[in-house]
Amino acid sequence: MKWALPVLALIVALAGPACEDEGARGGFGQQPPPSATPSPAASASPEAEIREVEVAAIPGPAYSPDSLRVRAGETVRILLRNEDDQDHTFVVDELPVLILASAGQTVPVEVAVHPDRRGRMPFYCQIDGHRGQGMEGTLLVSRSG
Ligand SMILES: [Cu+2]
Numbered sequence: 001m002k003w004a005l006p007v008l009a010l011i012v013a014l015a016g017p018a019c020e021d022e023g024a025r026g027g028f029g030q031q032p033p034p035s036a037t038p039s040p041a042a043s044a045s046p047e048a049e050i051r052e053v054e055v056a057a058i059p060g061p062a063y064s065p066d067s068l069r070v071r072a073g074e075t076v077r078i079l080l081r082n083e084d085d086q087d088h089t090f091v092v093d094e095l096p097v098l099i100l101a102s103a104g105q106t107v108p109v110e111v112a113v114h115p116d117r118r119g120r121m122p123f124y125c126q127i128d129g130h131r132g133q134g135m136e137g138t139l140l141v142s143r144s145g
Contacts (some may be wrong), residue, residue, distance in 0.1 A: 050110060054079040055123075057088035061130050063071075066137035068123070073112065073115035073144035081106040089128060092139055094121045117141050 082101035090099040124136040
């Protein structure tokens with residue numbers, strides 16, 4: 001009968017705390033529910049919002065504006081809005097990113113800017129001759145945060 005004692009102890013252990021718990025919760029109706037405040041998951045997190053940066057390709061050809069700002073470490077959505085009557089691209093070799101927008105199109109591309117990237121990076125159109133005609137600009141990558 002060596003097993004009798006452990007089994008008995010187990011039954012007591014299960015039954016004892018349960019009874020005390022019930023007694024302690026006697027007045028639970030007076031307390032506000034702990035979930036009254038909105039949980040963090042319910043509100044939009046900043047990470048979910050991707051910042052948009054728009055640049056237009058305009059007759060000339062050229063970019064408007066010809067400088068854009070992004071932060072190191074952020075993911076940004078670059079929108080190339082082609083307001084010209086011919087195809088244009090938006091290229092940044094260092095990111096890297098290449099966007100092609102046909103005449104009249106707006107093309108969004110999400111780019112993750114590497115946290116170590118800083119400084120000035122040229123952007124340009126790689127379609128024949130456009131860069132030489134002035135279709136270029138500067139991407140300014142600032143310190144994160
Ligand atoms: Cu172009």
